[in-house]
Amino acid sequence: MNIIRQLALTASFWGLALAAQAADITPLQERWAQIHYQTPAKEQPKAYSLLAEQARQLTRANPESAQAHIWQGIILSSWAGAEGGLGALGKAKEAKAELEQALSLEPEALQGSAYTSLGVLYYQVPGWPIGFGDDDKAGELLQKALALNPEGIDSNYFWADYLIDQKRYAEARIALLKAQAAPPRPGRELADQGRQQEIRALLNTLE
Structure with a gap:
């Protein structure tokens, strides 16, 4: 490959990568x-x-x-x-x-x-x-x-919600307990607090 073309492609790649990283x-x-x-x-x-x-x-x-x-x-x-x-x-x-x-x-x-x-x-x-x-x-x-x-609060919560929709209640309860035990997400405190309330609400419907 022509060295100039190679450098141009490399610069283009890093430009795209930096653009992606810049999205706050x-x-x-x-x-x-x-x-x-x-x-x-x-x-x-x-x-x-x-x-x-x-x-x-x-x-x-x-x-x-x-x-x-x-x-x-x-x-x-x-x-x-x-x-x-x-x-x-x-x-x-x-x-x-x-x-x-x-x-x-x-x-x-x-x-x-x-x-x-x-x-x-x-x-x-x-x-x-x-x-x-x-x-x-x-x-x-x-x-x-x-x-x-596999340990995420959202991935497990929505899997549980889907299982409830499918009437697979025992599996849903397991997924909800896993969501409840998920590690906190730095900077997402309000979202975590709200999701935990939703988890408790779904668990109550399964009691």
């Missing part, structure tokens, strides 16, 4: 937790709409950042859930596209969070002919997430 997702994570766990339900759609635009700006500035695409997908999914109804399906489809883009860039980003979030969409969105929901596909994606992050 911390403000998105913090604001998402505030909306999801502290904002009244009727105010959440508007709050998520503003946060979704912030996420879009981040992904436009960092198109090669899987982390940015993951968080845009998470925010769009949460917005769809807060809005509800068939009108939310467009946002769910947009979230699906963002998460698939993240997987094409870096499947292991954020310990497989794209697999988790995409799996959640597949079991929560209605199936054909209304939407793209598919319980079997959801199970496959959530298992991939667990393989990458």
Whole structure:
């Protein structure tokens, strides 16, 4: 290979890598937790709409950042859930596209969070002919997430939620106890606190 071309390709590679690293997702994570766990339900759609635009700006500035695409997908999914109804399906489809883009860039980003979030969409969105929901596909994606992050609070919580949806209650309880024992995530204290409340609520439904 021509040495100049080789250097150009190397510079291009490092440029993409630096661009991905430059995507600071911390403000998105913090604001998402505030909306999801502290904002009244009727105010959440508007709050998520503003946060979704912030996420879009981040992904436009960092198109090669899987982390940015993951968080845009998470925010769009949460917005769809807060809005509800068939009108939310467009946002769910947009979230699906963002998460698939993240997987094409870096499947292991954020310990497989794209697999988790995409799996959640597949079991929560209605199936054909209304939407793209598919319980079997959801199970496959959530298992991939667990393989990458077997001790994680989110990977185990959403696996448990899926198992409850499938009426596999004994397995769900095991997964919830594992989620409950997950190590804390530095900088994600509010999200961890809220998720632990959700874990306890699901455990109570299984008693």
